[in-house]
Amino acid sequence: MIEGVTLVEIMSLTTILFFIGVYGFLTRTNLMAMLMSLELMINAEAVNFVSINKYLSPAILQGQIFSLFIIALAAAETALAVAIILHLFRLTNTIDVKEVKTLKY
Amino acid sequence: MDILSLFVVVPVLIVLAMVFFAKDLKRARIIALVGMLVQLAMSVNLIVKYMAVRNGGDHSIMLFTRNIPWFAEFNAHYHIGVDGISVLMILLTTLIVIAGIFVSWKIDYLPKEFFISLIVLASGVYGFFISLDLFTMFVFYEIAVIPMYLLIGIWGSGPREYAAMKLTLMLMGASALLLVALFGIYFYSGMNGQTPTFDILELSQRQMPFDAQKIFFPLAFIGFGTIGALFPFHTWSPDGHASAPTAVSMLHAGVLMKLGGYGIFRFAMFLMPAGALFWQDFFLILAVTGVTYGALSAIQQTDLKYINAYSSVSHLGLVLFALLMINKTAWNGAMLQTLSHGFITALFFALIGMIYGRTHVRDITKMRGMMRIVPFLGVGYVIAALANLGLPGFSGFVSEMTIFVGGFSNHDLYKQALTVLAVTSIVVTAVYMLRLTGRMLFGPVTKIYTNLPRAFWYEKTAIAILVVFMTLIGTLPFWWLQFIEESVDNFIKPLI
């Protein structure tokens, strides 16, 4: 609960953050950068949960716990993604997403 | 085990026996033949029992019924039973399959698989003819259709893959329409808070709303009509027949295409009488078009099988035509025609197969004087041709005449005029049949074919079976009609 700041404002912020992530994901050509955009999206949600919890139902900590799990899972996801991207790099010497198109049609 | 289920079970047993014991052609065909002879014995037994029960005064609409819940939650039952028409259809099926086995006596490529597919197909047909439940019916219908793909695709000739694919897709597309109609019937039967049902006897007691019938009848009609070569959904049939191996053409044209008319008779019209009356005039035009159109197309064909395929379009068009005329006489005729065409066309395809097996040509312009070279087959062909063009003494005559009289006894000038149109087909039929015999059987012998082998015993057997029954229908129509009439009486009730 931050004085003077309403939930709407926070959620607007997170929504903007989320869509920045989406935009980044759609436009970056570097896989790592895309991964970072993904982090943005997920973080926006984490913030969402915490703030919604705090503002609307502070008695039950559902949202906050949720965001903890989100952080943990995001980390796992990123780790896995990086691992796979590394393999890709080893095989093709590039992490440009535009080059990832062997499988198509 | 009741005597009807055996008709489905025995083929399955044959298939199993084949899987385990048929190592080569010899054993495969023996197993198939013995199995089908058992079926024949059962068919005859069924007829005898049927007559006994009927003579005993049992006039219920279906006999030997058995009703086992299948998907009980869905109220889908395995409900079987027979009336006169199904009894005859079963006999027809059995005979044609037996003839088919004889015709395929020397099949060389994958014989075991061939007979298995053939018998699976047959079991589907049997199931279709005995089912009294739309669900059961549909299951058997599809079982009957699918082996065609393999049979044509593997053992066919010419563009067999294309033909097989086309046939399967068109028939399956048609069955798709049928399925929609099926659901319509099913769910509308539950309108008044009753449990929805697939059981046709029960369904006939319930009134389906007229608006629903209007929608679902054409679906069912086209669905069944496609397999009955309804114009313009018949194009699978020429290609399919042309490519199919002999026994398959026989079975297909002889039995499988009959599912169409039978289905319309047994299910579509019976359950949706108001829809049938509403659509009658429209579909009549299609049917009559099919009759004349098929016949006229046949004139131009030079491939034996195409001729016969178009002839089937024409003759089965008559079945649909008769069914749409909606009176007892026409329906009697439709059922007779169904039987009659079964034997005639099977005979045709058998002969075509035998001739093709010798000459490797099906083009009638390329062979002449076959009568001199293979007299037995030649005579058979002449008989088939004469029967096909409706010569008295053979089955074609009685059935077609019944249809025409039936069509004409409608008190409606429109239908009478259409009947007259349909009658013209008898001339056109004569034209193409005689053109065929004249070109192929008669005339001076084509040199390269002078040393062809004469008919073998198994070929003669196959032909004899078919000719005998064709003649039996043609000379003793009253015997066959006694089965048909009572059944038609029951099934036409909702319509008139």
Add this chain to the structure above:
Amino acid sequence: MNLDTFMLMRDEIVLTGILLILLIAEVLWSPKNKKGLIYLGLLLFAGYTLQSFFSMGTGSLFGGSFKAYPLVNFFKASLAFGVMVILLQSVEWIKQKLLPNDFSAEFFILIFASLLGINFMVSSGDFLIFYIGLELATMPVIALTAFEFYNHRSVEAGVKYIMLASVSSAILLFGVSLVYATAGSIFFDDIKGALQLPLLEIIGLVMIFTGIAFKISLVPFHFWAADVYEGAPTVVSNYLSVISKAGAVYVLMTLLFITFRVFETEWNWIMYGIAILTMFVGNIFALRQQNMKRFLAFSSIAQAGFILLAMLSNDQMGVKAIIYFLLIYIFSNIAAFGVVHIISLKTGKENIDDYNGLYTSNPKLSLALMIALFSLAGIPPVSGFFAKFFLYAAAASKGYYVLIFIAVLNVTISLYYYLLPIRAAFLRRNEHPIPYFKIDIFSKIALVIVMVGLMVLGLYSGVFSYISSISNIF
């Protein structure tokens, strides 16, 4: 809460136990004879599968976060059974490809973990468990997708999968947060009562739906599927197309039918459109595929479209139809993929043309392929027919005749391409077909099991009756 109630999640506990045992065994096992580890994994999982069929009762745990009821128990058992068959099929592959790299135990662990995730997902009573389950179900499979890390295609599939899966789960999460904001709870039961359907909530619901739709590969969220199925090892594609999809379908079903039931009217026509789109796109794309795996991927997309038919019914009829269909679908798809897998493993050939004349050299395998494809196409007496029939029935019960009509037309289209491999195997005559090879015993068992299943499940209505009897989840 006492210990007994914990037995409601016996499945999960046992599976976790197996996971741990395998982890430990992996460490302790003598490096020379890792083969034993495979059998251990199989054996343990067989035990799990067996126990999963014994009923576990009804109830909920953790204040409603975890729910168990007969249908979900049955569903889990079916999934376990499916995984068991997939494992049997993969033994040979593990031996050939994974054992040399000493990855065999990891394979089991990852698969089990994923299954565990799905189990949690389908049993979840709130969005948290659901989300965790979803991620747990997804991430091990992504790892498996890229398991052949020396293979460019496999890795590419992995990249595509993880990036898109992350996006989808991010969107799902965003949706969950919106629903949380409007309903004030993440528990399904609470949400159900609190739904008011303001705009925000609808947006949230749509986002949640898309997250799940991604897993089911509904159009237009399906694009990953074909690429990933093709790139991933066949066993993994199999798992993806069957188990993970089935799990997601189940969740979607419970969410739509129970939690978001108020939303029904708005939903139905969206589902209507998506169903048509999915069927058409799946079919149209499948038409021209040469690669069997890719082909099956599109086929499974189309199948997902059919499932939506029953989703429209929104009642017990739909539940029965969906569960029954999923069960049959598991069998049919596993069978199809199984055959593809065996051939691909033995000969490295995956294209339809390579199958030309297969029947002459490998009749039994071809037969299995045929039955599997017939089942997928819905041709009696193979059980796929009955499964599809009930799907249509479910839609028809609500009067969606036009939709059924479109669906059956699609079945006809699909029949065309399902017949293509059959055509290759049976109709085409080939001088040099794929030579005869012996199938390993495990794959054989697996194939026999699914074949028997395919033939029996439809003709024998007991299974359907059982499903009906437990299908009242409302």
Add this chain to the structure above:
Amino acid sequence: MNEFNYVYLIPLIPLLTFLFLGFFAKKIKEPISGYIGTASLATVFILSLYTAYKYFFVVGLVDGKYQAVRVMIKEAWLNFTDKLAIDVGIIIDPISVMMLIVVSTISFMVHIYSLGYMHGDNGFSRFYAYLSLFTFSMLGLVLSSNLFLIYVFWELVGVSSFLLIGYYFETPSAVAASKKAFIVTRFADMFFLIGILMIGYFGQSFDFQTLNSEGMIEKIGHMIANNQIYSFMGLSLFTWALMLVYIGGMGKSAMFPLHIWLPDAMEGPTPVSALIHAATMVVAGVYLVARLFPLYFHIEDGYALGLVAIVGTFSALFAAIIALTQEDIKRVLAFSTMSQIGYMMMALGVSKYEGHEGLGYMAGMFHLFTHAMFKGLLFLGAGAIIHAVHSNFMDKMGGLHKYMPITSITFLVAALAISGIPPFAGFFSKDEILTAAYEYNKVIWFIGFLVAGMTAFYMFRLYFRIFFNKKKEYEHAPHDAPFSMSFALIFLAILATTVGFIPFSEFVTADRIPFQSHIDFGDPLVIGSILMALFGIGIAYIMYYKETNYPQKLAKTMGVGYKWAKDKFYMDELYIFVTHKIIFDRISKPIAWFDRNVIDGFMNLIGLTMEKLSDKTKGLQSGRLQDYAMYFIGGVIGIIMLVVYFK
């Protein structure tokens, strides 16, 4: 009446013979099968005679009227409705008994004759089987008690004719002729069938006795009067039905314009031509009209009967003109047959119903009877000639009288008979026809009169050119036919001379009540027709007895007319044009094309479209991750928009 219960044996015996010979055609050697066939026909012949005797002299005449006797064999053989059915039954009345005699006599003679004629042919047994089949069908036809049953045998007769014309099935022209015969008659049969359907619909019966009964005629008349039967072009449909039935008869009886098959049918063995295409089958149309005569006469004042008269008269003239010019002896006979049948039709057409007014009917039947004898004889004679000369053409013949006296004399008898010279049979019947026609319409009479002269002319043209005229060189010296053939010739010659004295009107009349009729030689009509015949013979004698150049001169003078007549007025060409150019090329071919390309093409198009669509859309699955993500996000947003918009 049970006296006639045995009559079913009459058609049954030939049927059994056919089946026996048909099945064992291979096994039975040449003379045996002939003997079997002949023996069975002998039985039939005797039975027929017995029946005739019994009917006409013992039981038939009750209260001064010949009663029709019906023997039911199988009721409702093919049941259509409660009222309509094909009952297999035998009707015995004057005309059927008369036909019985005709058919069995000629058939018996042909059987005997063929023993010699077909000697050495390798299809000998097959030939006899076919003959038996034909005899069965023809006997069945004449005995049928049911309109539909007559159609049954009508078709069977047609098919036996088809088989016999195409007996030499390795000769393309024979095959073509058989096909033509069958299809043309089939075409006519179609109208017949439609007519039957209409009669059945309006009359609610197919049974002859019911149809011909007064009650029925009254009922139909009532319906027409009350407009209960639609009318078309001013005529009620029932009249149309009768006309359609008559078209069926026209087909079988080779009336213009459906006659084109008959000349070609001469491709068959000559005994067959004698049996089928001269004496029996071709008069089926006449018989049919006679059978339904009460209906024809009474319904709408006999309008349909007028058509019969006109068609008959025209055909008589038309065929006679063509016959004047033909070179092939069998074709001359064929056209002569057509002409004579036209005569019979004319006779029926001009007839009234009751008593002496029904003279035409009686005369027509009488002519049918006598014609069968002398035309059969002519054909058998022609067969003997062809047998001897190995050619059909007159210019290959000449001076044969010396070589073949028996043939020549019997031929002369027949020619005199057909020309209507007393006391030969043809005179009596022809004369009565002309008398009847005179009473009806002078124009018709005059045409008939003219035709009588033409007939005499072309018959003697034929006779003189074959047996006298210039002697030709023959490879083998022609000689009279063997005994079996000569026997038949002589037997028929005797009949042709004597049957004219039968008091026919005491047996066969329209209302079945006998009356007296006798020829008055003082009547100018009679004298006129005799003179006309003699005139024709005289011209023929002048032109052809010796070789002269009159014929060429005459042909030149006639110019185009001669050529047209010789080319049969191009009827064949017209038919070929209509069938091949119009029906085959303009209707059938486009339909076949339409089927293959449009209808089938449409089905294929669906498939092609799918494949095209599949190919065109493959770009969607571009393989690019970000595209996929884009679609994904787009999908989400799109759905949200839709939901929001529609909510």
